[in-house]
Amino acid sequence: MHVATRNDGGGMSTEAVLRKKIDQSRVSVASYPKLSVLAASHARETAARVRSLFNTPADVKTEANAVIRAGRYLRGLPAPTLLGVLEVDGVPNSAAFHMDAELVSHVVDMSLGGDPGVDSSYPQRSQTAIDLAMCTRFANSVLQALDTAVRTVCKGKSLGYMRCMRFETTPQMANIAPERSEVMIINQRVEIGEAGRNGFFELVLPLSVVDPIKGDLMQHYGSPSSLNSDLWDKRLRRSLLQSALTLDAVIDMQHLPLERLSTMKVGDVIKLGHGAMEQLELVIDTQRGKRSFAACRLGAKGSLKAVKLVSDPPIDLIDQLRLEG
Known part of the structure; x- marks a missing residue:
């Protein structure tokens, strides 16, 4: 050329x-x-x-x-x-x-x-x-x-x-x-x-x-804005996983007439059903009401009473709690 x-x-x-x-x-x-x-x-x-x-x-x-x-x-x-x-x-x-x-x-x-x-x-x-x-x-x-x-x-x-x-x-x-x-x-x-x-x-x-x-x-491999976004998402996720939820251990559930409940006083006794102490239930509050979290058994750990899970929590319940968080 x-x-x-x-x-x-x-x-x-x-x-x-x-x-x-x-x-x-x-x-x-x-x-x-x-x-x-x-x-x-x-x-x-x-x-x-x-x-x-x-x-x-x-x-x-x-x-x-x-x-x-x-x-x-x-x-x-x-x-x-x-x-x-x-x-x-x-x-x-x-x-x-x-x-x-x-x-x-x-x-x-x-x-x-x-x-x-x-x-x-x-x-x-x-x-x-x-x-x-x-x-x-x-x-x-x-x-x-x-x-x-x-x-x-x-x-x-x-x-x-x-x-x-x-x-x-x-x-x-x-x-x-x-x-x-x-x-x-x-x-x-x-x-x-x-x-x-x-x-x-x-x-x-x-x-x-x-x-x-x-x-x-x-x-x-990531712009500053995307890196900042990832950091923010991780912080939110960490805060969510650390949030406190109300969990109740239920020993027994019974249906009692209002007449009896209205007259109860100190010293009255409510008999528990057979196997109540053997099979407890953990119940958790959600935005859709109370849901069963897991079955458990009553026991002790050291000088304290404790419960031990005998079933896994439902996967759909865990997903729901994450969404609600």
Whole structure:
């Protein structure tokens, strides 16, 4: 396609404007509302694995999430750098795992028995084969944490098996995805040991890699208004369940003539029916009148009289009480 250009000296040419648009580094994270939720879950899982890996306190925090052009991201990395190329089953593009020099130094030192209470690092030292093996082990722990986080946030789904195949020191040699394709970036800060050793790593996931969970990441997980509404509903429900209702334990029911009732006085005796003490009834007041709640038996609990239910309350009565509340 031929693009006509014009530059009168006072502005940018049409071709330059188009080039700037095409190479725009940051795309948008607004289309993936759950990306931040996934990143937070991944941080928690990674922290647990780092603690287990080095047998020392550790914390991981999400610093940033972004969706940017693959080419612009790789060009922005320093050279030399340590960029792990991740193979993903069933996907032509690769993912990537970037560690800054400080984190590389801490991971290698801690893997070789370094003191977690001393903040010692040698970020300018060139990496050996042993160093790369230690970084590969760390990267695979981070990938296991990612798989757990994805299954948690995306209802059991998975990105497939991912593993660190090799490390590149020249970013452009990684060739993880076409230059203008979009990649998701999850940037995490790692703190290790009592001395607070820290560094950063980034997971670089082409959109083709996250395709199995793209629909889940695009779902809104609740606006502030809906969250407030849920909180209000829960408060109302809690208040309803704590409201007091009148419950009577009925020992016996008899029909007595008015003539006898009108002449009763202190000391008079009313005989109970056979089995009255064995089979009691709990009666509850509702807006539709009194209803039987459950059959029960009279007994004792400690020094107090008590009743024990011998039948379940009717389900329709429970539903009615909830509606009336």
